[in-house]
Amino acid sequence: MINPHFSTKERILSAAEDLFAKSGFAGASLRQVTSAANVNLAAVNYHFGSKENLINELFKRRLDDLTAARMAALDKVRSSRQATLEQVLEAFVQPALSLASERGGSSFVRLLARAFAEHDQRLRRFVSDNYGHVLKEFAKVIAQLLPNLPKDALYWRLDFVSGALTYAMSDFGMIKKPAGVTDEQHRRTAAEHFVRFAAAGLRAP
Amino acid sequence: MINPHFSTKERILSAAEDLFAKSGFAGASLRQVTSAANVNLAAVNYHFGSKENLINELFKRRLDDLTAARMAALDKVRSSRQATLEQVLEAFVQPALSLASERGGSSFVRLLARAFAEHDQRLRRFVSDNYGHVLKEFAKVIAQLLPNLPKDALYWRLDFVSGALTYAMSDFGMIKKPAGVTDEQHRRTAAEHFVRFAAAGLRAP
DNA sequence: GTCTATAGACCGATAGAC
DNA sequence: GTCTATCGGTCTATAGAC
Numbered sequence: 001m002i003n004p005h006f007s008t009k010e011r012i013l014s015a016a017e018d019l020f021a022k023s024g025f026a027g028a029s030l031r032q033v034t035s036a037a038n039v040n041l042a043a044v045n046y047h048f049g050s051k052e053n054l055i056n057e058l059f060k061r062r063l064d065d066l067t068a069a070r071m072a073a074l075d076k077v078r079s080s081r082q083a084t085l086e087q088v089l090e091a092f093v094q095p096a097l098s099l100a101s102e103r104g105g106s107s108f109v110r111l112l113a114r115a116f117a118e119h120d121q122r123l124r125r126f127v128s129d130n131y132g133h134v135l136k137e138f139a140k141v142i143a144q145l146l147p148n149l150p151k152d153a154l155y156w157r158l159d160f161v162s163g164a165l166t167y168a169m170s171d172f173g174m175i176k177k178p179a180g181v182t183d184e185q186h187r188r189t190a191a192e193h194f195v196r197f198a199a200a201g202l203r204a205p
Numbered sequence: 206m207i208n209p210h211f212s213t214k215e216r217i218l219s220a221a222e223d224l225f226a227k228s229g230f231a232g233a234s235l236r237q238v239t240s241a242a243n244v245n246l247a248a249v250n251y252h253f254g255s256k257e258n259l260i261n262e263l264f265k266r267r268l269d270d271l272t273a274a275r276m277a278a279l280d281k282v283r284s285s286r287q288a289t290l291e292q293v294l295e296a297f298v299q300p301a302l303s304l305a306s307e308r309g310g311s312s313f314v315r316l317l318a319r320a321f322a323e324h325d326q327r328l329r330r331f332v333s334d335n336y337g338h339v340l341k342e343f344a345k346v347i348a349q350l351l352p353n354l355p356k357d358a359l360y361w362r363l364d365f366v367s368g369a370l371t372y373a374m375s376d377f378g379m380i381k382k383p384a385g386v387t388d389e390q391h392r393r394t395a396a397e398h399f400v401r402f403a404a405a406g407l408r409a410p
Numbered sequence: 411g412t413c414t415a416t417a418g419a420c421c422g423a424t425a426g427a428c
Numbered sequence: 429g430t431c432t433a434t435c436g437g438t439c440t441a442t443a444g445a446c
Contacts, residue, residue, distance in 0.1 A: 163372020
């Protein structure tokens with residue numbers, strides 16, 4: 001399961017990603033993590049200091065890249081003459097899609113969904129402090145594309161969009177994929193359906 | 206916090222609802238629950254047998270009423286001559302809204318969102334075994350109202366709708382409510398925004 | 411039905427040898 | 429950097445007095 005050629009630190013991160021995605025942060029113990037990673041129990045505290053810090057590092061490892069890719073995609077859309085709502089949504093989803101295709105990425109996507117569902121103050125704060133500005137930028141661009149939509153309606157709809165995306169992505173790799181379809185195709189299909197749905201919902205009268 | 210005039214069993218259920226909503230099923234211990242309920246630790250095992258069974262009873266207590274109310278509302282819409290998509294969505298949301306207005310109901314709504322986010326096999330199975338048929342009925346009626354929509358697109362969109370609703374409702378009682386607005390008004394507003402958004406998303410070309 | 415007390419297991423974290 | 433061993437604390441569940 002866990003590739004023995006990676007360093008102890010990376011093996012811990014990968015095992016933790018899988019187990020926390022499956023059982024939750026409180027539900028999976030460091031003993032389970034180190035056992036799955038084929039690593040000694042004490043290694044977690046040596047490399048990360050504490051369970052809480054291990055969780056933070058887990059998010060940092062993936063989110064730094066994800067937010068950078070999203071901002072790059074948004075800037076590209078912005079600089080085009082006539083940006084559409086669909087393009088902005090695509091710029092938001094596509095990087096998450098690529099992430100989900102990386103090694104262990106699909107576990108992380110589920111972990112992210114879990115972090116949002118858990119109204120854990122500490123974790124939410126960490127995510128919003130470090131990566132909240134990206135969401136604000138997307139919201140700003142979307143607001144410009146929907147100039148007639150009242151602000152409160154916009155915020156509600158952006159919340160619905162986040163919810164729809166979170167839930168759909170957290171199901172990646174679960175039950176829904178039909179047989180004979182590659183993961184890649186499945187994610188591409190999901191993204192297309194999502195963009196159509198979200199754009200129409202945002203444009204509702 | 207916990208009304209001392211209710212029975213031991215009910216005080217345990219209410220305290221468990223609050224604490225599991227806040228900290229997750231693994232995150233909150235029976236000691237915290239019994240302490241918040243002002244009840245002896247051993248009372249949980251006397252009345253419920255185990256922590257797992259306590260969780261099941263928690264869902265049963267609310268979901269029996271919720272699904273019955275949803276089916277009643279759906280039947281009413283069905284029997285009307287010209288049912289609209291908006292009416293069907295309203296029939297789905299309104300009972301959840303009423304539930305959220307009950308004593309402790311808002312905690313339960315967050316708990317429900319958590320149960321979906323946790324891909325815990327045991328809990329998901331319990332919910333879908335006991336209450337999955339309601340979702341199927343709604344899906345059938347919605348499919349009839351969108352005869353030109355391919356089946357796979359419909360399933361994706363219904364997933365997005367569930368996600369949007371779950372996510373939005375799990376935020377009830379959290380940060381979003383503006384000052385000077387009653388809980389009741391806030392929920393009503395949320396429902397209206399949701400129905401507009403979801404109907405438009407489902408009708409997307 | 412409600413309590414105390416405790417069994418038996420697991421937890422995160424650390425000290426200290428190598 | 430990696431290991432063993434262990435501390436001090438928590439957990440669920442239960443036995444048995446009242």
